[in-house]
Amino acid sequence: MAETATLTIDGKSWELPIIRGTAGEPAIDVTKLRDLTGHLTYDPGYGNTVSCTSAITYIDGDAGILRYRGIPIEQFSQRPNFVETAWLLIFGRLPKPHELAAFSAKLTANAHLHEGLKHHFEGFPIDAPPMAILSAMINAKGCFEDDFTHLEAEEAFEETAASLISKVRTIAAYAYRRSRGLPFIYPDPRLRYCANFLHMMFSMPYDQHLLDPDIEDALNLIFILHADHEQNCSTSTVRMVGSAKANLFASLAAGVCALWGPLHGGANAAVIEMLEGIHQGGLTPEQCIAKAKDKTDPFRLMGFGHRVYKNYDPRAKMLKQVADKVFSKLRRSDPLLDIARGLEELALKDPYFIDRKLYPNVDFYSGLIFRAIGIPTNMFTVMFAIGRLPGWIAQWKEQHDQVGGRIARPRQIYTGPELATYVPIERR
Numbered sequence: 001m002a003e004t005a006t007l008t009i010d011g012k013s014w015e016l017p018i019i020r021g022t023a024g025e026p027a028i029d030v031t032k033l034r035d036l037t038g039h040l041t042y043d044p045g046y047g048n049t050v051s052c053t054s055a056i057t058y059i060d061g062d063a064g065i066l067r068y069r070g071i072p073i074e075q076f077s078q079r080p081n082f083v084e085t086a087w088l089l090i091f092g093r094l095p096k097p098h099e100l101a102a103f104s105a106k107l108t109a110n111a112h113l114h115e116g117l118k119h120h121f122e123g124f125p126i127d128a129p130p131m132a133i134l135s136a137m138i139n140a141k142g143c144f145e146d147d148f149t150h151l152e153a154e155e156a157f158e159e160t161a162a163s164l165i166s167k168v169r170t171i172a173a174y175a176y177r178r179s180r181g182l183p184f185i186y187p188d189p190r191l192r193y194c195a196n197f198l199h200m201m202f203s204m205p206y207d208q209h210l211l212d213p214d215i216e217d218a219l220n221l222i223f224i225l226h227a228d229h230e231q232n233c234s235t236s237t238v239r240m241v242g243s244a245k246a247n248l249f250a251s252l253a254a255g256v257c258a259l260w261g262p263l264h265g266g267a268n269a270a271v272i273e274m275l276e277g278i279h280q281g282g283l284t285p286e287q288c289i290a291k292a293k294d295k296t297d298p299f300r301l302m303g304f305g306h307r308v309y310k311n312y313d314p315r316a317k318m319l320k321q322v323a324d325k326v327f328s329k330l331r332r333s334d335p336l337l338d339i340a341r342g343l344e345e346l347a348l349k350d351p352y353f354i355d356r357k358l359y360p361n362v363d364f365y366s367g368l369i370f371r372a373i374g375i376p377t378n379m380f381t382v383m384f385a386i387g388r389l390p391g392w393i394a395q396w397k398e399q400h401d402q403v404g405g406r407i408a409r410p411r412q413i414y415t416g417p418e419l420a421t422y423v424p425i426e427r428r
Contacts, residue, residue: 009037023058040411047307051236051408056089056394057228064311068228069093077318080220083107083165083193085227086390090161090397104193106162111187111196113170114144121178130382131265133175134168135256141167142249160248161393168389169193172382173200179378194219197386202374214329215373218322222366225315226384228391230308234258234265238392242399243408255392256385265381268367271303272377275336275368285342293352303340303364304347305357312359319365320344326372337368 003018005028014036017029027050030041043049058067066073069088076085087095087103095103120140124133145160174184177200185200188208195211198219202209229235237258242251259265278288292301306313327337344360347353370380399405 007033007037009039021053021058022055023060034411040413042413046236051231052239052399054231054395054398055092056391056398057230059230059308061306061308062310064309064314066229066314073225073314074318076224077221080217080224082220082223082227082387085224086161086165086393089228089390089394091158103158103162106159107166107193108189110159110163110166111170111189113167113174117141117144118174118184121174124175124178126179126181128175128179129260130172130175130179130379131256131260131385133178134171134382134385135253135260137171137175138164138168138256139249139253141171142247145249157397161390161397164248164252164393165389166193168386169197170200172379172386173197175382176201176376176379192216194223198373212329214325218326218369219373221318221322222369222383223387225318225362226366226387228388228394232264233261234388235392235395238396239399240408242396243405245407248393248396251396252389252392255388259385259388260381265384267302267361267363268370268384269377269380271340271363272336272367272371272380274300274302275339278339279335285339285346288339288343289346289350293350301343301347301358304353304360306359306361309359309361310357313361315362316360316364319362319369320360323365323369323372326369330372332372334368334372336371340364340368 003020003026004015005018007014007016016033018026019029020026034040041049056069058070059065068076068085069092071088083104084095084100087100117137117140120137121133124136141164170187177184183205185203185205187196188199191199194216198211198215199209231239234255238251238255241254242248246254262270283291288299288301291297291299323337327334344364347358347360353359366383367377367380370383371377375383
């Protein structure tokens with residue numbers, strides 16, 4: 001017998017269906033609520049509203065669980081391969097060896113930018129925000145495709161997905177190079193995904209950037225941990241734009257713009273800015289913890305807590321180990337890392353943070369690792385976007401493949417004047 005929930009309003013009752021996901025989480029189906037009752041649901045921020053069904057990512061925030069297509073995120077830490085993870089997210093299963101080899105070959109073949117597209121960088125001011133450039137260039141890239149609006153064929157979609165995942169590195173690297181007045185460095189087909197990106201970022205025509213395998217693994221893992229995270233702001237934006245049957249390029253460009261917001265993708269940069277302020281101000285971790293607990297103090301401890309996770313963010317656990325390895329490998333001491341470690345150690349045993357479940361999140365360590373690799377702070381959110389691109393593509397494809405999809409159109413509760421009269425300008 002199907003599960004139902006009973007809704008009673010003014011003595012009249014209705015039975016509403018209950019649907020359950022694979023892991024058992026329940027949701028009340030209010031699809032016909034307005035037709036049945038004349039009422040709407042009110043949920044600012046959609047924190048209690050299910051906007052879709054999806055088979056891509058599962059999160060249990062209370063238990064600190066994150067899974068891609070059912071695979072626990074921790075299982076991606078050994079020999080991390082971002083390209084393999086991208087395939088998994090987009091096509092729903094782990095690739096066979098020949099499929100991964102073919103997809104990797106497509107990435108290599110599509111790493112370069114059309115020379116006409118490359119000239120678009122000259123139209124941006126030298127200090128243009130990299131996220132603005134990234135969004136604009138992804139949209140512009142669609143204009144250089146033969147037929148970017150028709151991606152029904154699996155082979156055509158795979159080619160386009162590979163092109164986007166590959167070229168996003170080149171766009172990001174060129175945006176950085178332009179901001180520094182440096183020559184563009186062409187991609188090297190002999191290098192793997194992460195090594196090629198850092199080559200385009202940091203090589204010079206006379207001096208190629210050499211990447212340590214452990215640093216390459218660290219960047220692979222960071223991209224994997226950012227690859228998808230259920231229906232967050234940017235992913236929901238991709239789906240909302242895609243629900244209008246907007247093409248993949250426009251939908252991804254919109255996702256970049258949403259990620260650009262400081263409450264979303266800018267959190268790892270905010271952590272670095274906080275740590276720099278602590279260091280410059282000569283504060284101890286103990287003083288920072290005290291200030292964070294003081295409600296009258298404007299100081300805010302960035303990188304702790306998460307809207308979904310009410311336990312230790314599993315991605316943060318993995319990145320903490322990576323940060324230790326990266327800093328050890330580079331033999332580079334960083335006072336900000338020492339401050340971060342001190343803050344974490346104190347917070348994890350302080351009842352104030354334990355009771356409120358304010359654990360370090362993924363942003364707490366990702367910025368430190370980027371900083372160690374040499375990525376400037378204004379590129380942190382771009383790095384997030386590179387990692388998140390496969391998830392956005394997977395979400396767009398899943399929505400596009402579903403039969404009977406509807407355009408997203410939230411309702412509102414109107415609170416303006418009930419009725420007003422137009423007054424001619426000469427009488428105002």
